[in-house]
Amino acid sequence: MMNKANLLIVDVDRRAVNSLTALLNADDYAVFEVPTAHEALAHLASTEIGLLLCSADLPGGGAFELLGEVRRRFPQTVVLMFTAFGTIDGAVEAIRLGAYDYLTTPLSAEDLRLALERAAAQHALLTEHRKLKRELELRFGLESLVGHDYRMLKLFELIETVADSTVSVLIQGPSGTGKSLTARVIHRLSSRRDRPFVEVSVAAIPEALIESELFGHVRGAFTGALSSKPGKFRAADGGTIFLDEIGAASPALQVKLLRVLQERQFEPVGSNRTERVDIRVICATNADLEAEVRAGRFREDLFYRINVIALELPPLCERLGDIPLLAEFFLRQHAGPRRALEGFSIEAMSALQAYSWPGNVRELANVVERCAILARGSRIELFDLPARIVEPLGSAALHGARSAGGTLREALREAERLIIEAALSAHGGNRQSAAHQLGVDRTTLYKKMRRFGIRTARRGRRPGASTASVLPLRNAQGASPASAPSVPTSGANISNTRTSSALTGPTR
Numbered sequence: 001m002m003n004k005a006n007l008l009i010v011d012v013d014r015r016a017v018n019s020l021t022a023l024l025n026a027d028d029y030a031v032f033e034v035p036t037a038h039e040a041l042a043h044l045a046s047t048e049i050g051l052l053l054c055s056a057d058l059p060g061g062g063a064f065e066l067l068g069e070v071r072r073r074f075p076q077t078v079v080l081m082f083t084a085f086g087t088i089d090g091a092v093e094a095i096r097l098g099a100y101d102y103l104t105t106p107l108s109a110e111d112l113r114l115a116l117e118r119a120a121a122q123h124a125l126l127t128e129h130r131k132l133k134r135e136l137e138l139r140f141g142l143e144s145l146v147g148h149d150y151r152m153l154k155l156f157e158l159i160e161t162v163a164d165s166t167v168s169v170l171i172q173g174p175s176g177t178g179k180s181l182t183a184r185v186i187h188r189l190s191s192r193r194d195r196p197f198v199e200v201s202v203a204a205i206p207e208a209l210i211e212s213e214l215f216g217h218v219r220g221a222f223t224g225a226l227s228s229k230p231g232k233f234r235a236a237d238g239g240t241i242f243l244d245e246i247g248a249a250s251p252a253l254q255v256k257l258l259r260v261l262q263e264r265q266f267e268p269v270g271s272n273r274t275e276r277v278d279i280r281v282i283c284a285t286n287a288d289l290e291a292e293v294r295a296g297r298f299r300e301d302l303f304y305r306i307n308v309i310a311l312e313l314p315p316l317c318e319r320l321g322d323i324p325l326l327a328e329f330f331l332r333q334h335a336g337p338r339r340a341l342e343g344f345s346i347e348a349m350s351a352l353q354a355y356s357w358p359g360n361v362r363e364l365a366n367v368v369e370r371c372a373i374l375a376r377g378s379r380i381e382l383f384d385l386p387a388r389i390v391e392p393l394g395s396a397a398l399h400g401a402r403s404a405g406g407t408l409r410e411a412l413r414e415a416e417r418l419i420i421e422a423a424l425s426a427h428g429g430n431r432q433s434a435a436h437q438l439g440v441d442r443t444t445l446y447k448k449m450r451r452f453g454i455r456t457a458r459r460g461r462r463p464g465a466s467t468a469s470v471l472p473l474r475n476a477q478g479a480s481p482a483s484a485p486s487v488p489t490s491g492a493n494i495s496n497t498r499t500s501s502a503l504t505g506p507t508r
Contacts, residue, residue, distance in 0.1 A: 005120050006048055008032045010040045010066065011055040020053065023109055024116075037062035037069075044074050050123040051116065056083035056090060056102075064097060071098035076130055078123045080115060082107065149319040155311060163189035168261060168306045170246075171284040173313030176360030179284040182311060183242040192280060195239030198232050203248035210253055212269050221270025233266060233277050240280040246306065247287035247298060258302045281306065316357040316364060321427060323353050324437060326361065330368035331380070341375060346438050347382040350419040355389045417452040420445070424454070 007029045011017050017033050024031045032047065034040050037058055043049070052070060056063045063081060070077055078100045083090065086104035094102045100119050103112070162169065163186050171179045180199065187197045205213050212221075216231030232241060243249075249257060260266050265276045283306045292298035316323070328343060335341045344352070357363055367389065371380045382390060420438070427433035435445040449455065 005050040006030045007051040008049045009053045010034055037066035040066055041069055049077050051119050052077050052079045054081050056081045067097040067099055076126050078119045080119055149322050151314055159186055162309050164191055166280055167308040169282045169309045170307045171311045174315050174360055175286050176362035177313035178361050183282045187240040192239050196236050197240050198236035199242045200232050201244045203245040207250055215266045215268050217269035218271045236279050237277045243283045246283040247285040247289055254299045254302050261305045316360045320353050324349055326364055327352055327368055330365050334369040334372040342379040344380045347419055348380050348385055350422040351382055351385055351389055354422045420448055
């Protein structure tokens with residue numbers, strides 16, 4: 001039998017309650033007692049109750065009203081009803097309203113124990129189901145967050161803090177950094193997760209139709225309005241509405257949006273009836289809204305209304321240390337069922353980290369999907385990558401080979417040097433992290449650095465800059481190695497000890 005289950009007895013008969021309490025305490029239940037349905041609901045609201053043993057003969061028929069409320073408000077609580085005047089109709093009604101069992105007294109101690117054991121097992125199943133559902137919901141929201149950039153860590157700490165509030169959120173960042181995904185994560189982590197999430201691209205809807213799309217219209221409101229149609233705000237009632245590319249809103253639309261955000265009410269096109277909605281508003285833009293406000297193209301009062309919580313998503317080129325994790329994540333997503341891909345070669349990963357990624361996370365996801373389809377071996381090699389990613393690295397290696405006389409040995413040597421420099425740059429000069437990425441031990445990496453004349457030099461930190469850079473030294477013959485293509489670095493990528501999150505998945 002389940003031990004230590006909280007059990008609430010609801011009955012006005014003190015003799016019956018005392019007898020039940022003595023029996024159940026002996027069986028390790030934590031027993032609570034109340035005489036009325038009203039007190040039972042108050043107790044359920046303040047204490048986690050697993051089992052509820054309720055008399056069906058409460059005054060005024062309160063037992064069945066209590067049963068309905070428990071099912072609606074406390075679905076994890078298992079209810080057993082008992083009565084001395086049991087009828088078929090009463091049992092049917094109790095089961096219909098959500099009772100797990102309907103017992104007729106007098107009842108032996110052994111029969112009661114068996115009934116409670118079954119109910120306790122049911123409660124354990126409901127509790128486990130509830131726990132797993134919550135974990136899946138959280139995982140569905142958080143499984144898309146991968147990386148170890150400290151700015152992303154702060155960003156997702158903020159997301160988790162504000163997710164369950166009702167304040168407006170403004171997500172800013174270049175295209176492809178994951179603004180749409182961020183909005184969905186906020187919704188999934190909130191108490192509105194079971195309600196609608198409605199996404200609207202303001203720039204994608206013609207100006208003549210945007211008001212109707214957002215607020216709906218009534219029949220005959222304009223030519224072609226053959227029937228009434230609810231808008232996006234009505235569809236999102238109780239949930240979240242995500243207004244992407246909010247900077248593209250016209251002045252007239254900005255006025256209407258300001259009213260909705262302030263008062264949570266609007267009128268459909270062609271109607272005088274005011275509708276009220278309960279919504280969470282999240283907006284996103286890749287434009288500089290503060291500059292738009294200064295230029296008079298975006299309302300200042302609307303900007304401050306949507307900018308209660310501001311989230312800034314950095315471009316991928318400023319967090320190169322996240323690229324290996326993101327690339328491996330996308331590869332697991334896109335690898336076909338016919339074969340398993342082991343990952344990326346050292347050369348391929350170094351090329352990915354040396355690329356500037358103007359399309360941000362979206363571009364990386366598309367590149368990895370392409371590679372997963374076209375890869376000829378068990379892992380992604382340099383020749384599997386698109387030409388635009390490989391060419392900068394190859395051009396530098398070819399230049400180095402030509403400078404050294406054009407031999408294959410020198411070309412390979414120069415490529416190896418470029419790969420090592422790219423790995424060191426991506427990890428802010430941290431040799432341990434770079435060695436781990438390259439698949440060699442730290443001693444081997446150090447020897448290769450000595451051979452190629454590569455050293456890491458610490459510099460004073462400045463905003464947006466790495467605390468370490470890779471500097472070539474003159475080689476043993478006194479010659480300076482050929483220059484490598486520059487690899488953008490950022491202070492976000494300097495630490496191999498921080499853990500944080502970066503956006504992956506469908507991006508906007």
